[in-house]
Each structure stands twice: as C-alpha cells, then as structure tokens.
Amino acid sequence: MTRRTPLNEAHRKLGARMVDFVGWDMPVQYSSVIAEHEAVRTAVGLFDVSHMGEVEFRGPGALETVNRLISNDLARIQDGQAVYAGLLNDLGGFVDDVVAYRFSPEHILICVNSSNREKDFAWMKARAEGVTPVDRGDDFAQIAIQGPKAFGLVQRLTKADLSKVGTYRFTEGEVAGVKSIISRTGYTGEDGFELYCATDDAVKLWDALLEAGQPDGVKACGLGARDSLRTEMKYALYGNDIDDAHTALEAGLGWIVKLDKPGGFIGKDALVAQKAAGVQRKLVGFELTGAGIPRHGYPILKDGARVGEVTSGTQGPTVKKPIGMGYVPAALSTEGSTFDVEIRGRAVPAVVVKTPFLKKS
C-alpha cells in the first residue's frame, strides 16, 4: 500500500511527477530537477519531507536513554540544540542516521529516515533502557525551506526571532499561524529550516510558504533536486552511502561518534577496535575525469580489478561535473588518488577530490 503525506494533493495540483519512494507516493520533480536545484542554490526551495519519521522520548532519564542508542552526545549540547548522529549496530554499522533534538533532558525527539521508520522504532524500543519511545511519525508533517532566501521567508511569517536560532538549533513558535518546531537544519548545503507541524496543518503552512515566497522566486522541489543537492555536499543517503555493513568510521562520520561519551553507546566497542586496527576502506568523493556519469552500483576498478563500488553519483548541477561517492581501499582514499569507474563496460578515469564538492564562496 502506498502511503501519502498530507501534501499529496498539493503536489498533484502543482503538476508534480509522483513516484514511489520506499512505499511513499512522493514528488520527484515539479518542472525540472536542475531548475529546482538552482532555485535552492540561488533563492529558496520548499520540500515536503513529511515521510520522515519522528520518535519521541519523554520522561526522567530521556537524555540518558537516547544517549545509549545514538553515537553522538546529547550531554554536550544545550536545550534547543540538535545533533546529527548514528543509530549503530553492534558492528558499528548504521541502523540509520538521525537528527536528535534536545528540548530538555526529559524530552528528546529523534527524526529518522522514511525508509527506516518501522525498523528504527522497533530497534529503539527493544534497546531503550529507561524511557520508552513513542512513535510520533504520523503526528508530524515536515517541510524543509532551503536556500539563501529561506531565512527571510520564514522570518516574515513568524514572530520568533530567528536570528537567535543558529545552525543545528531550534525553537518553537507559530509560522503563518501554524504551531511549529522551527529547526535550522537541512540536507542541501544551504541555509534554511525544517519545520515540523501537526499533520492537519501541513497544507496551510505549505500554501503560506509558497505564497509568501513568490517575491523570492520560491520553487517547490522534489526528491530529484534533494538528491543532487545533498550529493554536491557529500551528505550521506541511507541505503546508498551508509548502511548496516559499513561502519561510521569507514563512512567518514567519525565526527558524530563520541567514543569517550560516559556510558558508551551501542556499536562503540566495534569502533574502538576498528580505530585501533586501522580503517581499511573509506567512503570518498570523486570526480570523473573521463566522459560519463557515475551511478549507484557501478564498479570501482584499480588496474582492472574491482576494488569498490559507487554508492551515489550524479552530474552536479551547480558544480557542473560528474561527481560520485564510493567505498575504496584506504590506500586509494587520499585526495588525488586515481581509479576507474566501470560504466557500461568502459573504464572511465576518476580522481579523489576534497569534499564537499560544492565550494562556498
């Protein structure tokens, strides 16, 4: 059964092309992936991300309960801040990558990937010691407003002082009369917000943002642009670049792993051991120096032998180059290392580059 967000009808009215995305009927594009991508880089774009899930921990000990489940450390941040983190398995691989919001030590909200909603909730429920998680996924809609004009657009619609809401911070307030969690986060590399509101309020909020954003050149953006925007930043996509078989260290996400966190977390022992032994393969960002576009699943070759696989790739609309990510042996992971990507039987040369691919001026 295909699931629909509360904005499904709104997307159809805008002429979106709908596709099945992990069981959700979602807009892949409204007009053009490239035009939507450019709108986010130069103005502002709106994304319906209501398919994401939310899991809530409320009660004394909520922070400690969640801290055992995630790789990052909620004790190091303040109320009103959020962290990017992994839910890791015993081998240090990803059950999911999440954002954890600290309302207070007794109230934590975790935003999880749509593809992992049921899995994550069951996983957390089975392992939570102390506070019992509540699945709030159906209660929340989520709209991302991203781009250099996102701040002005959202600020015009709220009395909350957004200048006080720094990156990875959040506040609660009304936006266009809709009670929202206003989070300075995103998945595009641009400034912006993710607004969480009640499912029933989503259409009102979406319509208000689209209308108020007209002078800014706001565009509704689909999953196509979301993917090309995040790829230019080398942001990982669960199921492509991170999964249960690759560890957080291999994925280059050591910065969201706090090995010295009091109390530890699931997966820590494996990562401590891997760090001591040395990481043998790493997720790199590369550019093709030959013709073609790297795609998920294409083999990575060195001297004709298969040494890895492309996890994500695209023709970057802003960087205007064929770019990709993939796991390669550590010896090939340094900037300037070369290998080939096999595209329809041809070995196309590639070079490891510094990431993000997109360089901000």
Place this chain on the structure above:
Amino acid sequence: MSDSIPQNLKYTKEHEWARVEGKTVVVGVTAHAQEALGDVVYVELPKLGTQLVEGKQFGVIESTKAVSDLYAPISGTVVKVNDELTNNPSIINSDPYGAGWIAEIEPSDAEQVGKLLDASAYGALLK
C-alpha cells in the same frame, strides 16, 4: 505537456523519431521521450561507421535521475552524429525535433523507414 507531433516524421514505440533527408535518415527522441526523461545531462553517441540494427541499442541518454537506452529505428550505417550534444545535452529538452537530433543514418534497406509509425499512430500510442 501537449506537444504536437510533427506530421513529417516517422516514429517508433520506443519514442524515437526518424526523418528522411535524401538518401539518409536523421534520428532523435520525441518530445514525449524528453519530457518523460527530465533534464538530459549526458548522451552517449554511437561512433561514426557503426552498423546499426533496427530495434537494437545504439546509444545511451541520461537524465539527472535515470539512464535510458536509445534504440535504432532502422538498420544502417552511422554517417553523422550530433557532437553538440556532448557539450550541451539539454538541447534534447529544448528542441527534440530540431537541434536535439542525435544521429544520421544511411539505411541498409530504404524501405524500412516507411514501415515505422506515422504521426497519428504514434499519437494514438501516447493516449
């Protein structure tokens, strides 16, 4: 999109078009095809002199999201390719029946092109 289907072209079920120009046949993809593909970002053209077989793959067209094969509308020899597509593949989106042409073929069987779909048959296919 309600792109009109040019009357002077022939079509395949795979959404390629063919236009007879003297002794050769110019081929490309239809407005419907480019619309379905989305933004075209890469085209793999056949090499000059390649022998094409009707219905077999002769190139690749990639949009931001998808990779699609191009199928030869007729059998014959590739005598010209649209090199402009290498630098500017988006002309397939902006002008699929004109500047976005893909290759020119010298048919091995001059009768073959006449057996392709005409505009009304292709239009019926899209309904």
